Amino acid sequence: MEKEKIYDFSKPIEEVKTNFISGLDLLNMKIDSIPYLFDGIIPQVGAWALVGASDTAKSMLLRQLVMCVVGNIPFLDWKCNAIHKNAIVVCSEDDEFAISYLLRKQNKTIGLSNDQAQNIRFLFDTEDFIQKLEIELSTQPADLIILDAFGDLFDGKDMNQNNQVRAFLNKFTLIANKYKCSIGFLHHTGKRTEELAPSKNNAIGSQGFEAKMRLVIELRLDKNESDLRHLCVVKGNYLPQDQKTSSTVIRMDENLTFTNTGERVEYDAMGASGERINTKIEPSKLEIAAHYVCIRTILLIGKNYSQNELVKKFMHHWNISDKVARRFVDYYNTQNWIVDVSTNPDRRKYRENLTVLEAPEPEKVVEETLNIFDNE
Numbered sequence: 001m002e003k004e005k006i007y008d009f010s011k012p013i014e015e016v017k018t019n020f021i022s023g024l025d026l027l028n029m030k031i032d033s034i035p036y037l038f039d040g041i042i043p044q045v046g047a048w049a050l051v052g053a054s055d056t057a058k059s060m061l062l063r064q065l066v067m068c069v070v071g072n073i074p075f076l077d078w079k080c081n082a083i084h085k086n087a088i089v090v091c092s093e094d095d096e097f098a099i100s101y102l103l104r105k106q107n108k109t110i111g112l113s114n115d116q117a118q119n120i121r122f123l124f125d126t127e128d129f130i131q132k133l134e135i136e137l138s139t140q141p142a143d144l145i146i147l148d149a150f151g152d153l154f155d156g157k158d159m160n161q162n163n164q165v166r167a168f169l170n171k172f173t174l175i176a177n178k179y180k181c182s183i184g185f186l187h188h189t190g191k192r193t194e195e196l197a198p199s200k201n202n203a204i205g206s207q208g209f210e211a212k213m214r215l216v217i218e219l220r221l222d223k224n225e226s227d228l229r230h231l232c233v234v235k236g237n238y239l240p241q242d243q244k245t246s247s248t249v250i251r252m253d254e255n256l257t258f259t260n261t262g263e264r265v266e267y268d269a270m271g272a273s274g275e276r277i278n279t280k281i282e283p284s285k286l287e288i289a290a291h292y293v294c295i296r297t298i299l300l301i302g303k304n305y306s307q308n309e310l311v312k313k314f315m316h317h318w319n320i321s322d323k324v325a326r327r328f329v330d331y332y333n334t335q336n337w338i339v340d341v342s343t344n345p346d347r348r349k350y351r352e353n354l355t356v357l358e359a360p361e362p363e364k365v366v367e368e369t370l371n372i373f374d375n376e
Contacts, residue, residue, distance in 0.1 A: 034238045036081060037081055037144060037182045038065075038068075038075050038078040038079065038081070039078050039079040039081065041078050041215070041233070042075075043182055043214050043215060044081065044143075044182055046173070046176050046183070047169060047172050047173055047183045047212060047213055048182070048183070049184065049185040049187050049203070049209070049213045049215070050062060050186055050187070050219060051186075051187045051202065051218050051219070052188070052219035052220065053191070053221070054188065055221075056219045056220065056221055056229060057229065057256065058186050059148055061219065061250075062089075062148065062186055063089070063099075063103065063146075064258060065144070065184070066087040066120055067106065067120070070117070070119040071110060071112050076248065076250060084141050084142060085143065086119045086120075086140060087119065087143060088120075088121045088123065088136060088142045088145045088146070089146045090123045090145070090146065090147045090148065090153065091148055092126050093152065096124055102256065105256055106257050110257060121140075129153065138179075141179060142181050143182065144182045144183075145181055145182070146184050147172075147183065147184070148186040149187060150209070151187065151188065154168055155168055162207065163208070164206075165206040165208040166206075166212060169209070169212040187204065187209065188204050189218065190202060190203075198267050199218070200218075200235040202234075215233070215239075216233075218234050219231060227252045228249055229258070230248070230250075230265060230270065231247055231249075232248075246267060247265045248264060249261045268321040281324060283328050283331040288358075292359060294317055294318070295354050299313070303351065304351050306347070306348065307326075307348045310325075310328075311325040329350070337357050338350045
């Protein structure tokens, strides 16, 4: 007796190719490490994304990546493993005149030859661009495809709908696997996320976007120096954890090309838009007068504060991270400069106790107050 079919195939079952691969076949491939287009960062096969706010130079950085592929040269000190030394860029935001100018400018630093530059293919007409990509790849393979930008190229009705985003991205996963290439999406982060720590959840739209990516990098401005950026790996399926907790600080030259400064900055040491936070400050090493000024200026007499409220106030006052601010709470509590007035141990409430802290000389208070305002 023939078993009832669970799925009603659109074509006869005998014409369906299963394409299963055995575990033995996979073991015999003898893959000892994940293949990277650029060692330790960009996957050789699969979809990934560079996200960031407007005017962070995302397109410039991705264009530099493309130039490194065709030139077979390191990208920000990461070794290039390009096979075809060929790349495709789909542009929805710039025209050929703008790209011509920017490419010439960046090439003053990178120095591609004519033959190497010939191996970058730009597509400005984005109608039916997926079909056009398939035709190009079947004719001439590429190591890297850059899609600039996701929001313009997305063919669904609502970027916040998980099923629509995943259906769109599935097409590129199939292309990446079929043609063994790396596909990078340029995407934007929400305006309010600039006040948050770097995160894979900062990208605009559905969570399905980051879920489909093997790698997500967030590019942040440095608040103190206009030519610096923070390259923050916020998702990397096969990357070590320490690479996903601190930024790579890169510097842009006069030709809009980036170099690696060699500096790393912890994510919890970055404030809004990349502001540097003091992570080395220790409450026990500071002058008594500085603590006196802190308590006197940010805590109201007789008012109760939760631990989280104190942490936020100390973060702002001292320009420190959440972790360091909690050390200040513990230290002040130990010194009895704040007292725990809560009745519930799970919901701490503190009140200033400045009377136990001997007031320093007035001129010292003035000096410390000025120091605080100078640092803001």
